[in-house]
Amino acid sequence: MARTLTRADFKSDQEVRWCPGCGDYAILATIHSVLAELGVPRERCVVVSGIGCAARLPYYTDTYGFHGIHGRAPAIATGITSARPDLQVFVITGDGDALSIGGNHLIHALRRNANMTIVLFNNQVYGLTKGQYSPTSEVGKVTKSTPAGSLDHPFNPVSVALGAEATFVARSIDNERAHLAATLEAAARHKGTSFVEVYQNCNVFNDGAFDAVRGNRANQIRLEHGEPIRFGDHGEHGVVLCDEAQLEIVDVVDGDEGALLVHDAHREDPSLAFALSRLSHTPRGPTPIGLFRQVSRPVYGTELQRQIDEAVGLRGTGDLGALLAEGDTWTVGA
Amino acid sequence: MKQNPQMLVERVDAVTIRFAGDSGDGMQLTGNQFTSVTALSGNDLATLPDFPAEIRAPAGSLPGVSGFQLQFADHDIFTPGDAPDVLVAMNPAALRTNLASLAPGGILIVNADAFTPANLKKARYDTNPLEDGSLAGYRVHTIPLTSLTPQTLVDSDLGKKDRDRAKNMFALGLMCWMYSRPTEPIIARIRATFASRPAVAEGNLAVFRAGVAFGETTEVFAHAYEVAPAKDMPPGRYRQITGNLALAYGLMAAAERARLPLFLGCYPITPASDVLEELARHKRFGVRTFQAEDEIAGVGAALGASFAGHLAATVTSGPGIALKSETLGLAVSVELPLIVVNIQRGGPSTGLPTKTEQTDLLQAMFGRNGEAPMPIIAAATPGDCFDAAVEAARIAITYRTPVMLLSDGYLANGAEPWLIPDIDGLVDLSVLVNFANADESGDFQPFRRDPRTLARPWAIPGVTGLEHRIGGLEKADGSGNISYEPDNHHRMTLLRQAKVDRIADDLPALTVDEGDGAPRVLVLGWGSSRGPIEAAVRRVRRRGMAVARAHLRHLNPFPSNTGEVLAAYDRVLVPEMNMGQLSLLLRARYLVDVRGYNHVTGQPFTAGELEQAIVEHVKEQSWHAP
Numbered sequence: 001m002a003r004t005l006t007r008a009d010f011k012s013d014q015e016v017r018w019c020p021g022c023g024d025y026a027i028l029a030t031i032h033s034v035l036a037e038l039g040v041p042r043e044r045c046v047v048v049s050g051i052g053c054a055a056r057l058p059y060y061t062d063t064y065g066f067h068g069i070h071g072r073a074p075a076i077a078t079g080i081t082s083a084r085p086d087l088q089v090f091v092i093t094g095d096g097d098a099l100s101i102g103g104n105h106l107i108h109a110l111r112r113n114a115n116m117t118i119v120l121f122n123n124q125v126y127g128l129t130k131g132q133y134s135p136t137s138e139v140g141k142v143t144k145s146t147p148a149g150s151l152d153h154p155f156n157p158v159s160v161a162l163g164a165e166a167t168f169v170a171r172s173i174d175n176e177r178a179h180l181a182a183t184l185e186a187a188a189r190h191k192g193t194s195f196v197e198v199y200q201n202c203n204v205f206n207d208g209a210f211d212a213v214r215g216n217r218a219n220q221i222r223l224e225h226g227e228p229i230r231f232g233d234h235g236e237h238g239v240v241l242c243d244e245a246q247l248e249i250v251d252v253v254d255g256d257e258g259a260l261l262v263h264d265a266h267r268e269d270p271s272l273a274f275a276l277s278r279l280s281h282t283p284r285g286p287t288p289i290g291l292f293r294q295v296s297r298p299v300y301g302t303e304l305q306r307q308i309d310e311a312v313g314l315r316g317t318g319d320l321g322a323l324l325a326e327g328d329t330w331t332v333g334a
Numbered sequence: 335m336k337q338n339p340q341m342l343v344e345r346v347d348a349v350t351i352r353f354a355g356d357s358g359d360g361m362q363l364t365g366n367q368f369t370s371v372t373a374l375s376g377n378d379l380a381t382l383p384d385f386p387a388e389i390r391a392p393a394g395s396l397p398g399v400s401g402f403q404l405q406f407a408d409h410d411i412f413t414p415g416d417a418p419d420v421l422v423a424m425n426p427a428a429l430r431t432n433l434a435s436l437a438p439g440g441i442l443i444v445n446a447d448a449f450t451p452a453n454l455k456k457a458r459y460d461t462n463p464l465e466d467g468s469l470a471g472y473r474v475h476t477i478p479l480t481s482l483t484p485q486t487l488v489d490s491d492l493g494k495k496d497r498d499r500a501k502n503m504f505a506l507g508l509m510c511w512m513y514s515r516p517t518e519p520i521i522a523r524i525r526a527t528f529a530s531r532p533a534v535a536e537g538n539l540a541v542f543r544a545g546v547a548f549g550e551t552t553e554v555f556a557h558a559y560e561v562a563p564a565k566d567m568p569p570g571r572y573r574q575i576t577g578n579l580a581l582a583y584g585l586m587a588a589a590e591r592a593r594l595p596l597f598l599g600c601y602p603i604t605p606a607s608d609v610l611e612e613l614a615r616h617k618r619f620g621v622r623t624f625q626a627e628d629e630i631a632g633v634g635a636a637l638g639a640s641f642a643g644h645l646a647a648t649v650t651s652g653p654g655i656a657l658k659s660e661t662l663g664l665a666v667s668v669e670l671p672l673i674v675v676n677i678q679r680g681g682p683s684t685g686l687p688t689k690t691e692q693t694d695l696l697q698a699m700f701g702r703n704g705e706a707p708m709p710i711i712a713a714a715t716p717g718d719c720f721d722a723a724v725e726a727a728r729i730a731i732t733y734r735t736p737v738m739l740l741s742d743g744y745l746a747n748g749a750e751p752w753l754i755p756d757i758d759g760l761v762d763l764s765v766l767v768n769f770a771n772a773d774e775s776g777d778f779q780p781f782r783r784d785p786r787t788l789a790r791p792w793a794i795p796g797v798t799g800l801e802h803r804i805g806g807l808e809k810a811d812g813s814g815n816i817s818y819e820p821d822n823h824h825r826m827t828l829l830r831q832a833k834v835d836r837i838a839d840d841l842p843a844l845t846v847d848e849g850d851g852a853p854r855v856l857v858l859g860w861g862s863s864r865g866p867i868e869a870a871v872r873r874v875r876r877r878g879m880a881v882a883r884a885h886l887r888h889l890n891p892f893p894s895n896t897g898e899v900l901a902a903y904d905r906v907l908v909p910e911m912n913m914g915q916l917s918l919l920l921r922a923r924y925l926v927d928v929r930g931y932n933h934v935t936g937q938p939f940t941a942g943e944l945e946q947a948i949v950e951h952v953k954e955q956s957w958h959a960p
């Protein structure tokens with residue numbers, strides 16, 4: 001019988017070359033333990049990435065790996081998982097990789113629901129190209145490419161994913177080991193495309209970008225399926241659905257949860273999940289962390305296989321010789 | 335078919351017919367029906383559909399004209415014909431855009447009803463050409479097709495639109511009579527086409543029969559013609575095929591011979607979409623087609639599928655290749671098999687989407703960043719697209735490399751009789767697949783090379799001990815770890831080049847058709863100009879001049895004797911539907927002063943223009959006699 005794998009078994013022999021102190025280390029270590037936890041044999045795991053600091057991760061993981069090109073990892077992964085539904089496929093990407101150059105592929109992967117787990121390392125900056133602003137950077141961000149402050153309005157990755165009607169959408173934080181591990185494991189076990197945004201600290205180009213949330217539990221709205229949405233150091237705040245079809249933050253008076261919104265991650269309609277994702281557009285105010293949405297929808301690769309099986313079941317395996325000779329033919333000579 | 339007994343049936347050896355009309359007139363359908371029945375009659379044939387990029391340009395307008403030309407013969411022919419012997423013009427616009435190509439004294443059949451003042455104006459005629467004597471040099475038959483058609487439909491329940499549309503069937507019937515085509519297959523086909531709408535089928539049939547009867551009973555036609563079945567065709571079972579269909583079948587055949595599932599990652603583009611659509615129909619064969627969000631995703635998914643162990647392909651046209659080029663560089667770097675089909679069309683940019691060109695050779699050769707060599711092959715005829723696909727798969731699998739297969743709009747839509755191949759007789763690709771086996775030692779080397787082919791192992795996920803990482807960053811020779819080491823990059827660059835160069839050892843020599851005499855001029859072609867070149871060379875030889883001919887299937891690498899072949903002639907003429915792309919490669923590689931015949935019109939060469947070009951070179955060469 002195969003021996004149970006441990007975190008160490010998933011470490012490759014390659015030297016990790018991220019800056020000391022980078023949040024990527026913690027995420028890498030968590031991914032390794034999640035892989036061990038999943039019980040998937042190394043040879044059935046494929047880690048695909050685009051380009052960026054984050055995208056170097058496949059080299060550090062002792063599974064099959066494909067370091068692709070900037071933004072295109074979801075496309076490559078779609079080919080892998082559609083060809084081989086037996087594989088456990090991860091996509092490792094950054095905020096620039098996934099949302100700028102790869103924005104098109106990301107939304108289409110999410111709507112298509114092929115079986116893969118997309119982990120977006122969001123550091124709100126371009127790390128590998130040394131510090132330009134990214135599609136998640138706040139307006140006015142001063143970087144080398146925006147000395148007078150950036151002008152474009154940022155994406156909220158979770159809103160984008162929910163807008164694309166992804167079937168699994170969650171957010172976690174690089175150094176929250178237990179939460180990150182549980183979230184990634186649930187994402188990996190989800191059938192279809194799962195999307196996890198991870199707040200990742202780039203201590204070189206955007207240090208402390210998430211400190212307002214990361215270091216401040218009072219600012220985190222922990223989403224728990226089936227629970228009223230409460231937060232604050234003593235649960236003194238909560239979220240209600242107000243008349244204007246908007247979510248609002250209220251004080252919880254005398255612990256009365258009656259009016260609070262009860263989180264339902266399995267709601268078919270993504271509107272409430274989307275509304276939740278709008279609660280904090282930037283990680284300054286109260287920010288939801290956790291699972292926003294998990295619903296089930298047919299999985300692309302499985303459906304493709306089903307169509308093939310059905311076609312074969314209906315009319316048998318194709319006979320190419322017969323196909324070529326179909327229709328009008330004629331004979332020359334004897 | 336029965337002919338009017340008094341009427342003479344004249345035997346001719348080859349005929350070229352062009353149907354031209356408004357894009358709503360069903361000219362492509364008419365042409366295809368006529369082609370099918372002609373194929374069944376055992377003639378050799380070649381077709382040239384020529385349609386506007388707009389699905390429906392305004393009715394009656396000049397840009398809205400759609401044409402379909404075919405040549406058929408009692409011997410082997412190579413082109414859809416230069417000047418049509420018969421032009422069927424359904425309206426003034428069709429007449430204006432096509433009359434110039436009609437052979438002097440040719441037969442002109444026009445739909446008289448369409449020559450209304452409004453239509454004449456749209457076609458920019460000041461006077462009615464049917465009345466002003468301008469058609470005096472042709473045998474003109476004006477037939478009121480539009481008004482005759484409803485007369486045959488008095489008993490039918492067809493609505494006005496369907497009635498109007500049926501007039502192309504009249505033209506088809508008349509042509510079938512004129513060229514003694516059997517009517518039964520057409521009747522069967524019309525019934526099949528409109529199986530769900532029997533009234534429409536019967537209406538169309540009535541009009542078709544009326545067309546036949548019109549030919550039989552009307553005195554205006556001096557005689558009908560007969561073209562005997564073609565001799566000299568290799569014996570066997572034939573069907574008619576277009577390039578795109580042959581390509582789809584070729585990819586399926588390659589997958590079957592490799593015993594791998596076929597994966598096509600694609601994004602629709604003219605003239606490539608048919609291949610996606612055809613393959614999507616064949617799920618029973620385990621074919622997976624993936625219509626991606628764009629070309630980049632299409633080729634990315636194909637590359638992913640190749641990594642996962644499928645025979646992967648992507649089919650597109652030049653603008654799509656432009657988008658895919660970054661991924662193609664990645665494919666060169668990761669050294670995985672991938673078939674990349676470019677069905678060339680007129681450019682630059684969106685250019686002429688429905689017209690043909692050979693202008694993407696240099697894009698195929700050099701259109702990537704860095705030193706990224708990629709084998710290139712080209713299909714020569716519609717049926718040859720099948721063999722080219724199998725050959726592309728052979729090279730891709732053997733050498734673990736993307737391979738560029740060039741077809742073009744002319745091959746894609748053009749049709750010819752096709753000797754149905756025996757699948758089991760095709761090269762066995764499964765022995766070349768050779769997936770890497772489980773490795774217990776723990777030091778699997780993803781870039782260790784086969785000493786003969788220089789191919790790296792194809793190690794697919796799911797196999798224990800072969801876990802490895804690939805990607806676009808430079809890899810250390812052997813281990814495949816990332817390496818920025820200068821000497822390693824130089825070595826890997828040479829290895830990737832050597833791998834492609836080595837394919838030449840594995841290719842048939844370039845053969846030359848010398849003809850008679852001692853030719854001093856060689857005409858060298860590639861791709862779809864094969865037909866016109868062959869026809870032109872035949873004509874030049876008939877004029878008593880010696881000329882040699884060769885055709886390249888492999889454009890990177892060239893067959894190993896290419897240099898010798900070029901050196902054996904005093905002059906090498908390279909006709910291309912571009913500004914001299916192959917010429918540039920040959921001059922650079924072999925330092926031979928090849929001469930180009932270049933012409934970029936969106937139309938295939940005619941045999942006539944090439945004949946003239948070749949004759950000039952042969953004459954010039956004899957003045958330069960040593």
Ligand SMILES: Cc1ncc(C[n+]2csc(CCOP(=O)(O)OP(=O)(O)O)c2C)c(N)n1
Nearest residue numbers: 051052053054070094095096097126127128
């Ligand atoms: C086609 C292309 N354009 C640009 C680049 C340069 N590039 C590399 S990584 C990167 C941004 C990566 O940012 P992000 O995804 O946020 O990843 P991080 O490095 O922050 O982890 C860019 C622009 C490239 N490699 N390829």
Ligand code: SF4
Nearest residue numbers: 019022053127202203
């Ligand atoms: S640049 Fe930023 S994201 Fe990249 S490795 Fe360094 S700290 Fe990490």
